[in-house]
Amino acid sequence: MKTIAGNKYLINKDNLITIDSVSLKTLLEGCKTPIMVFLESKIRDNIQTFNKIFNSVFSNYEGFYSFKANFLPDICSIIQSEGIGAEIVGIPELNLALRLGYSSDKIIAGGPYLPDQFIEKCVLNDVREIIIYNINDIKRVNEISEKYGKSQNLCLRINSQKFGSKLGIVLDAKTLSKLEKILQDCKTICLKTILSHRATQMNNFEQFRINLENVTHAYTQLKNSGIKVDNINLGGGFPEAVVIPEIQLKKIALRLKEYLDLLEINVNQIYFEPGRYFVGDAGIFLTEIIKVTDDRWIFLNIGNNICPKFARCSLRFYNATKINASHKFKTSIAGIIPTDQDILVKDYFFTQSLDEGDVVIITNVGAYTLTFSNRFPYSLPPIFLVSGTNVKKIFDPIVDSDFSLR
């Protein structure tokens, strides 16, 4: 018995592949490729592992799922049932979080684009914090909360200082004094938290340390200007759970804690906002080879339209039809968009024999594939949620036509 891509819910036993407790054969009897499958138990395991580690290291950890990683309602609902909050960027996600029963105290909302309607909806629904990327937005939140007789907590996104990053606030002297003034003038808002999110797929401690250093530096700058914040938010950026071993995640948590202790910074709460870690390895595509060339290129029946490079997934490819054959022959894999740019991977170790009709499993596609997918005019794949022996169709392109949020 072997796991596929290190995922304990993808098993190859005697040439038979099972996805949780459903055989691949059974799954494909009911429908044609391409399809997308999510593993409910993997999402739950990932959340429980993350919570176990961060709760054991920090007495004040709280997790918020970054909806943009995957906003399928069934996925967000599973995450809600594990007690995780929501980090959302706009009205469609806010509507979804509220509809799924996320309590307003578990929702942090905001981003680079805060239209009045979004601020109003956040204020009226008493979201825990509105996240500010532009200090001029503070006045707008203040006006709106004043209008409704509410008081609103805020979180400031601090620029990560990563080369070229334009997101968030750079706390130079001019901005700091402007901020001081704004906070003095605005009576219906309260700055509670500062956030720095550095990058995606951070797989060594150094990147997390730089991010923490950025937050603690901002914390001290604010404190020296008489602005005391209660909480810090370190964002997301963790790789897929199968890519980062538990022991390494624990090391990262422990070293972050050590670093905070060293600086003698005591905050009420420390938030994390994982997206990819929770859902990345819980999604797979089942696809098929539709063409093989003499120079070992294969074309699959999906491409960057639904499995985009932008998603930065740790893609792994397996020839499910020849799963026991050794995967050590360099093969390049292209998609179905009629452009030579639609390349999924080059020189990937794959089976020697390549045939049209071979079923190919692509793993680690649960995060950002759907959100960064585009409208190239192919039909979307059906999406299934597997849990034990249960298979539920959670998206049917014929009935639902689109999984976008409204």
Ligand SMILES: Cc1ncc(COP(=O)(O)O)c(C=O)c1O
């Ligand atoms: C502010 C913030 N928090 C959290 C995330 C989630 O990141 P990841 O999915 O890499 O954990 C992102 C992703 O871009 C982000 O911008």
